[in-house]
Amino acid sequence: MNNQARFIQRQHGIALIIFTLTLVLAAIAYFLTQMNSNTVKLAREKTSISALAEAKSALIGKVIGDPNITTSFYLPNPELSLNVPTFPEGSETGVAGSQDRIIIGKLPWNSLDIGPIKDGTDECLWYVLSGRFKNNPKTTVLNWDTQAQIDVIDANGNSVATNVVALIVSAGAQLTGQNRSVTTNTQCGGDYDVMNFMDTPNSVNAVAGQVNYFAGTPNHREATDVNNKQFVRAKNDYYNDQFVFVTVDDIFKPIIRRTDFKSQINTLLNMAQLSTVSISGVNTKGADNIDCNLITNANDKRFCENWKEMLLLIxxxxxxxxxxxxxTATCNRVIIFGGQKTSGQVRLTAADKNNPANYLEANNLLAFNAPATNTFYGVSNFDPDNPSADVMRCI
Incomplete structure (x- = not known):
C-alpha cells in the first residue's frame, strides 16, 4: 500500500471516530436533556402536590374551626371574580350562584387566612364545590347524611370517587386550546374563565363526554342543575388537572368531636314541645310535626333544621x-337521636329517611315497632367514638 492510500485510510478512520463520538455526544446530550426535563416535571409535580395538601389542610381547618357549631359544616365559596378594593383578592364570593348547584372558582386563600398558594406551574389553585355544601346560598338541610355532588373518573372512565364535597385543583400547564393571556397586577391574575385552566378545552377529546368545567355557562363555572357531575383525573395530552378530594368524613369526623356538637344534640332532645307535639303516623319516624320555627334562638333553630331528620318520637x-x-322513671314518650348510619342503612330518598330501620338497630328497632312488648336501650349523651349509638330522653 502506497503512502497516499495509507493517508486516505487514516483519514477515513479519523472521520469514523469523529462521527462515532458525535453520535455518542448527541445521545448523551439527549439523555441529559430528557433527564433534566423529567427532573423539572417531577419538581413541578412535587410542588403541586405540596400546594394541594397545604390548601386542603387550610380549608378543613377553616371549616371545622368555625366557633359557631351550627354553621361549621358549610364550606367557603370560591372566588368567582376580582372585586378589589371592595374585598381583598382571594376572598370568597358572597353569593355563589344558585342554591345546591356545583360552583367552580379560584381557591379563596384570603378567606382561609393564608397567602396565595401556587402549584408547580406558578398558577394559583382552583376549587370545585358541591352546591349543597356552599356557604351561600345555603342548602335546606345539611348534615352527615347529605349527599355531595362531585364524582371523579379516570382516563378510562372508571369511577375513582363518589360523594365528594369539594376538589382543590392544580390546573397544570396550559394545553392547546386554552388561553391564559389575560393578566392583571394581582397575585393570581385576572382570568376567572375555568375552561382556560381546567381540562379538556376541546370536548372532542373528552373522557366519557366529561370536561372539568360547565360548558355554555358564564366563565364555565356553574352547573345548570343540582345533579352530580363527573370530573376527570388523568395525565395525557388532553388532561393534566391534579386533584385532592375533600370528603364528607373530612368535614364531619372532626366536627362531631366538638363538645358543642354534643351540647346541641342535648338541646335538641330537651325541647319543651316534645312532650305535647302530635306524633306523626305510619310510614314516619313519629317526629314530622316537630316545629323548628318554635325555637327562638337562631343557632338552635338552624341546628334543628339540619338535624331534625335524625329524630324519632314514639x-x-x-x-x-x-x-x-x-x-329511668316511667316514660310516656321517648325521643331518640338516631346517630350515624351503620352498614346496611340507607338515607338517600324521602322514603329511606322515613324508615326507622335506617336509624335504629336491634332492640331499639323492635321497641319502636312494638313498644308495649320491647324495651329501649340508649345513651344519655352523644359519643363521637360511638356515633351510631341511639341518644335518648325519657319524656
Whole structure:
C-alpha cells in the first residue's frame, strides 16, 4: 500500500471516530436533556402536590374551626371574580350562584387566612364545590347524611370517587386550546374563565363526554342543575388537572368531636314541645310535626333544621327505658337521636329517611315497632367514638 492510500485510510478512520463520538455526544446530550426535563416535571409535580395538601389542610381547618357549631359544616365559596378594593383578592364570593348547584372558582386563600398558594406551574389553585355544601346560598338541610355532588373518573372512565364535597385543583400547564393571556397586577391574575385552566378545552377529546368545567355557562363555572357531575383525573395530552378530594368524613369526623356538637344534640332532645307535639303516623319516624320555627334562638333553630331528620318520637305505655345501663322513671314518650348510619342503612330518598330501620338497630328497632312488648336501650349523651349509638330522653 502506497503512502497516499495509507493517508486516505487514516483519514477515513479519523472521520469514523469523529462521527462515532458525535453520535455518542448527541445521545448523551439527549439523555441529559430528557433527564433534566423529567427532573423539572417531577419538581413541578412535587410542588403541586405540596400546594394541594397545604390548601386542603387550610380549608378543613377553616371549616371545622368555625366557633359557631351550627354553621361549621358549610364550606367557603370560591372566588368567582376580582372585586378589589371592595374585598381583598382571594376572598370568597358572597353569593355563589344558585342554591345546591356545583360552583367552580379560584381557591379563596384570603378567606382561609393564608397567602396565595401556587402549584408547580406558578398558577394559583382552583376549587370545585358541591352546591349543597356552599356557604351561600345555603342548602335546606345539611348534615352527615347529605349527599355531595362531585364524582371523579379516570382516563378510562372508571369511577375513582363518589360523594365528594369539594376538589382543590392544580390546573397544570396550559394545553392547546386554552388561553391564559389575560393578566392583571394581582397575585393570581385576572382570568376567572375555568375552561382556560381546567381540562379538556376541546370536548372532542373528552373522557366519557366529561370536561372539568360547565360548558355554555358564564366563565364555565356553574352547573345548570343540582345533579352530580363527573370530573376527570388523568395525565395525557388532553388532561393534566391534579386533584385532592375533600370528603364528607373530612368535614364531619372532626366536627362531631366538638363538645358543642354534643351540647346541641342535648338541646335538641330537651325541647319543651316534645312532650305535647302530635306524633306523626305510619310510614314516619313519629317526629314530622316537630316545629323548628318554635325555637327562638337562631343557632338552635338552624341546628334543628339540619338535624331534625335524625329524630324519632314514639309514645310508650307508661314504662321505663334504659339509659347508660340504668332504668329511668316511667316514660310516656321517648325521643331518640338516631346517630350515624351503620352498614346496611340507607338515607338517600324521602322514603329511606322515613324508615326507622335506617336509624335504629336491634332492640331499639323492635321497641319502636312494638313498644308495649320491647324495651329501649340508649345513651344519655352523644359519643363521637360511638356515633351510631341511639341518644335518648325519657319524656
Amino acid at each position: 309514645a310508650l305505655p307508661s314504662m321505663p327505658i334504659y339509659l347508660d345501663g340504668t332504668a
